[in-house]
Structures are given as structure tokens and as C-alpha cells.
Amino acid sequence: MTFVVTTPSFSGPIELLLQLISTHEIDVLDVALGPLVDDFIAVLRDESVTIEVADLSEFLLIASILLEMKSRSLLPGRDANEPDEEFVGWEERDVLLARLLELRTYAALADAFVSLFQRAAQAFPRLRGIDDGFLVTPPDLLAGVTTAVLAGAYLRGIEEKPVPVIRLNHVTVDAVSVAETVVSLCQRLPSMGRLSFRALTEGLGNRIEIIVHFLALLELCKLGLIDLGQGATFGDVHIEWLDAAHALEIGRIDSYEG
Numbered sequence: 001m002t003f004v005v006t007t008p009s010f011s012g013p014i015e016l017l018l019q020l021i022s023t024h025e026i027d028v029l030d031v032a033l034g035p036l037v038d039d040f041i042a043v044l045r046d047e048s049v050t051i052e053v054a055d056l057s058e059f060l061l062i063a064s065i066l067l068e069m070k071s072r073s074l075l076p077g078r079d080a081n082e083p084d085e086e087f088v089g090w091e092e093r094d095v096l097l098a099r100l101l102e103l104r105t106y107a108a109l110a111d112a113f114v115s116l117f118q119r120a121a122q123a124f125p126r127l128r129g130i131d132d133g134f135l136v137t138p139p140d141l142l143a144g145v146t147t148a149v150l151a152g153a154y155l156r157g158i159e160e161k162p163v164p165v166i167r168l169n170h171v172t173v174d175a176v177s178v179a180e181t182v183v184s185l186c187q188r189l190p191s192m193g194r195l196s197f198r199a200l201t202e203g204l205g206n207r208i209e210i211i212v213h214f215l216a217l218l219e220l221c222k223l224g225l226i227d228l229g230q231g232a233t234f235g236d237v238h239i240e241w242l243d244a245a246h247a248l249e250i251g252r253i254d255s256y257e258g
Contacts, residue, residue: 003043003059005036018062021069028070037063176209181216189226189241197237 003014009030010017020026040059043049130136192200197217201210217239220226227240 003040003055005039007031007035014059014062018065021066028066028073031066031070033063033066033070176206176212178212178215178219181212182219185213185216185220186225189220189239192241194238194240197239200239 004012005014005017007017007030010020010026014036017026017031021028021031040063044051197214201213204210204213217226217228221228225242227242229238229240230236231238
């Protein structure tokens with residue numbers, strides 16, 4: 001719903017009245033706000049007219065804007081100026097700030113040029129070229145290069161390169177199996193009595209043989225043929241062949257395969 005107002009200087013929608021006052025086509029002092037409010041209250045009291053909340057709030061907003069504009073126009077002093085004039089000082093301040101920043105930029109650029117000129121003043125260029133008696137002769141990169149040398153280089157470049165072959169004939173691989181070591185220990189340990197692992201492997205010079213002997217002893221211990229013990233932490237491991245009754249198992253150990 002658009003509320004229509006009627007004044008001595010204007011007749012029409014209240015939104016249009018606010019627009020004309022804002023563009024200075026109508027003086028706000030020529031508009032009496034009291035009759036406008038009275039007419040709107042009369043419409044509110046009319047039960048045959050239904051007014052939406054949005055229309056009511058819009059009228060209150062426009063009426064408050066008109067009341068503020070008329071109050072500023074009536075009050076003396078600085079507020080008597082037009083609404084747009086109070087922003088003139090702000091615009092001039094922004095222009096001054098922009099010019100100040102521009103001047104600071106030029107001042108910084110001038111300081112940079114002064115620094116470059118001072119550094120350049122410390123350099124002294126050579127005023128003349130190379131002496132007349134000084135001759136620079138570049139080396140001849142093709143000296144001694146003949147067609148035969150070029151052909152030989154070309155042949156060496158296109159010849160097929162030999163495939164590198166890794167030869168292992170100098171590497172000795174000791175084939176020591178745990179099964180063979182188990183059989184050997186079963187034949188040796190009954191007659192050696194109680195001894196340490198260090199004494200058993202004293203004559204072995206290869207590390208893999210020592211490892212295989214240790215694994216073979218673990219197999220014999222698992223079969224119950226020997227007893228392993230260690231008196232102290234990180235001490236010698238002692239080996240002891242069990243009673244003669246277990247020696248009857250040696251016949252089966254001869255065919256041990258792990």
C-alpha cells in the first residue's frame with residue numbers, strides 16, 4: 001500500500017515526496033509534517049482499511065527521515081548546512097592524504113636515486129681500451145684435427161659397447177649344511193665330555209661354520225641328546241652329551257636331514 005499525501009506544494013506518494021526533498025526540488029520547510037501524521041493516524045483508525053506491517057514500518061521510516069531533515073534545517077549553526085555539505089571536508093581530507101602519499105613515494109624514489117648516484121661515484125671506469133702493442137689471439141680449436149682423426153672418433157662413437165660381465169669365480173662359497181654338522185657332532189661329542197662352545201669352534205676360521213655349528217647344537221638340544229648351559233650372562237655356553245642311552249639314537253641321526 002502506498003500512502004498518498006497532500007500538501008500545499010505537493011500531492012502524491014510519500015516516497016516521491018522524500019525523493020524530491022532529497023534532490024532539493026522541494027524545500028523541506030514548505031512541507032508541514034503534522035497534517036501528514038494526522039492523515040496517517042486517521043487511516044489507521046479506519047477499520048475498513050487493512051495496513052500491512054511492512055507499509056507501516058516504511059511510513060515510520062520516511063516520516064522519521066523527513067523529521068530529521070526538517071529539524072536540521074530549523075536549528076541554527078553548523079547543522080543548518082545542507083546534508084551533502086558536511087561531507088565536503090571529508091572529501092578534501094581524502095585528496096590531501098592521497099597527495100601526501102604520492103609525495104612520500106616521490107621522496108623515497110629520490111632517496112633511492114641519490115643512493116645509486118653515491119655508489120656510482122665510487123667507481124672509476126677505464127678511459128681507454130687495450131694498448132696498441134697488445135694483441136689477443138684466440139687459440140685455434142681445429143689445430144691438428146684431420147679427416148682421419150674425425151673418422152676415427154666417429155667410429156669409436158658408433159661402435160657397440162661391450163656388456164659388463166660380473167665374474168664371481170674369485171668368490172669362494174663354503175657349502176656347509178646343518179644336517180651334516182648334526183651328524184658330525186653326534187659322532188664327536190660323546191667322546192669329548194663337557195666342553196664349551198668356544199672350545200668346540202676354536203679351530204673354525206669361517207664365521208658361517210660357527211653359525212652352522214650353533215644351529216646344529218640347537219637341533220641336538222631339541223632332540224634331547226645334549227644339554228646346553230650358560231653360567232653367567234654373556235658367559236661361555238657349555239655343552240654336555242647326555243647318558244649313553246641316548247647314544248642309541250645316533251643311528252637315526254645318520255640320516256638326519258633337518
